[in-house]
Amino acid sequence: MNRLHWQGLLAVLSGLLGWWLVYITGGTFSAVTHFMYVPVVLSALNWGPAGGFGGGLAAGILMWMTPVSVATGQWQTIPNVLVRMFFFMAVGMLVGYSVLRNRRQHRELQNLLIQSVTALTNAISVTHEQTARHSLRVAEISTQIGTALRLDDNRIFVLRMGSLLHDIGKLAVPLEVLDKPGRLTPEEYRRIQEHTLTGTSILGAFDYSLIGSVQDVVRHHHERLDGSGYPDGLQGGEITLLARVVAVADVYDALTSTRAYRHRMTHTEAMEVLHTEAAAGKLDQRLVDLLERLPRFVPGSSGTEVEAATEAV
Numbered sequence: 001m002n003r004l005h006w007q008g009l010l011a012v013l014s015g016l017l018g019w020w021l022v023y024i025t026g027g028t029f030s031a032v033t034h035f036m037y038v039p040v041v042l043s044a045l046n047w048g049p050a051g052g053f054g055g056g057l058a059a060g061i062l063m064w065m066t067p068v069s070v071a072t073g074q075w076q077t078i079p080n081v082l083v084r085m086f087f088f089m090a091v092g093m094l095v096g097y098s099v100l101r102n103r104r105q106h107r108e109l110q111n112l113l114i115q116s117v118t119a120l121t122n123a124i125s126v127t128h129e130q131t132a133r134h135s136l137r138v139a140e141i142s143t144q145i146g147t148a149l150r151l152d153d154n155r156i157f158v159l160r161m162g163s164l165l166h167d168i169g170k171l172a173v174p175l176e177v178l179d180k181p182g183r184l185t186p187e188e189y190r191r192i193q194e195h196t197l198t199g200t201s202i203l204g205a206f207d208y209s210l211i212g213s214v215q216d217v218v219r220h221h222h223e224r225l226d227g228s229g230y231p232d233g234l235q236g237g238e239i240t241l242l243a244r245v246v247a248v249a250d251v252y253d254a255l256t257s258t259r260a261y262r263h264r265m266t267h268t269e270a271m272e273v274l275h276t277e278a279a280a281g282k283l284d285q286r287l288v289d290l291l292e293r294l295p296r297f298v299p300g301s302s303g304t305e306v307e308a309a310t311e312a313v
Contacts, residue, residue: 007046011055015039019062027069028076028084036063040088044095052092060085110157117164131170131178134253139163141249141291146242148290155242162217163246169199169218196222196231213242221246224282248274248287267297 018035025032036059043055064081068074076084121132142163146156170178173195177188184192199218203211220243223229225236229247239247255270265273271292278285291297 011039011042022066027067028063029068040092041095044092045099048100049093049096052096053089056089056092059088121164131167135164135167137253138249142246144294145245145290158213159242162214166218166221166246169195172198193230216240217243217246226281244284248283248291
C-alpha cells in the first residue's frame with residue numbers, strides 16, 4: 001500500500017472515529033464535533049480541492065445522521081445541517097486549494113533545479129565531455145528505472161538530481177588520469193575513487209536537510225551489496241534504494257560507452273556482466289532485471305536501440 005492509499009485510509013478512519021466520538025459524548029451539541037475537521041483536512045491534503053469538498057460533504061452527512069442530543073433523541077434542523085456542511089466543505093476546499101498551489105510551486109522549483117543541474121552538467125562537457133555525457137545518460141536510465149519502480153515524484157526528483165551529479169567529484173581528477181588509455185597505477189585508481197567523497201564535499205555547501213538524499217546517492221553509488229564497494233564499504237540494506245538504482249545504471253552505461261582504455265560492449269554483453277555482478281551479490285538483481293525490461297531495450301518498443309542509451313545526450 002503506497003503513501004496515497006495510507007493517507008486516504010487515515011482520512012476515512014478518522015472520519016468514522018470522529019462520528020463515534022461525537023455520538024458517545026452525547027450528540028452534535030458537543031464540542032467534539034469539531035474533531036470532524038480532521039478527516040476533512042486529511043482528505044484535502046490527500047486529494048486536493050475535490051478531496052476537501054468530498055471530505056466536507058461526508059463529514060456533514062455524518063453529523064446530519066447524528067442527533068443533537070442522543071439522550072433526548074432531538075435531531076438537527078435542516079438549516080443547521082446545511083450551515084455545518086457548508087463550513088466543512090468550505091474549509092476542505094480552502095485547504096485543498098492551498099495544497100494544490102504549494103504542490104505546483106514545489107514542482108516548479110524542482111523543475112528549475114533539474115534544469116539548473118542539467119545546464120551545469122552540459123557546461124562541464126567543455127572540459128569533461130565524457131563525464132558530462134555519461135551523467136546525462138545515467139540520469140535518463142535511472143529515472144526510467146525509478147518510474148518502473150513506481151517511486152513518488154519526490155524520490156524521482158532526488159534520483160534524477162543524484163544521478164546527474166553522481167560524478168561531479170571527477171572535476172577534481174586530472175584529465176590525463178580519467179582519459180588514460182593504459183592501466184591505472186594504484187595511486188591513479190585511488191584518485192578516481194576519491195570522486196565520491198569529493199562530490200559529497202562539493203554538495204556539502206548546501207543545507208543537508210534539503211539535499212541530503214542527493215548527497216547519499218553521490219557518495220554511495222559505488223557501494224556494493226556484498227560490502228566490496230567504496231567509500232564506506234556498506235552492505236545490503238545499508239545502501240539506499242536510490243543509490244542502488246544509480247549503481248546499476250552507472251555500470252551499464254560505463255560498459256556500453258567507448259572509453260580510452262577499451263571499446264564499448266553491446267547491450268547483450270553488458271547485461272551478461274550485470275547479471276554476473278548481481279549473481280555475485282554486488283548489484284541488486286531486481287534492479288538489473290528492471291533495467292533489462294525497460295522499453296528502450298525491448299525489441300519493437302520505442303527507443304529500443306542500444307545507441308539511444310549510449311549515444312544520446
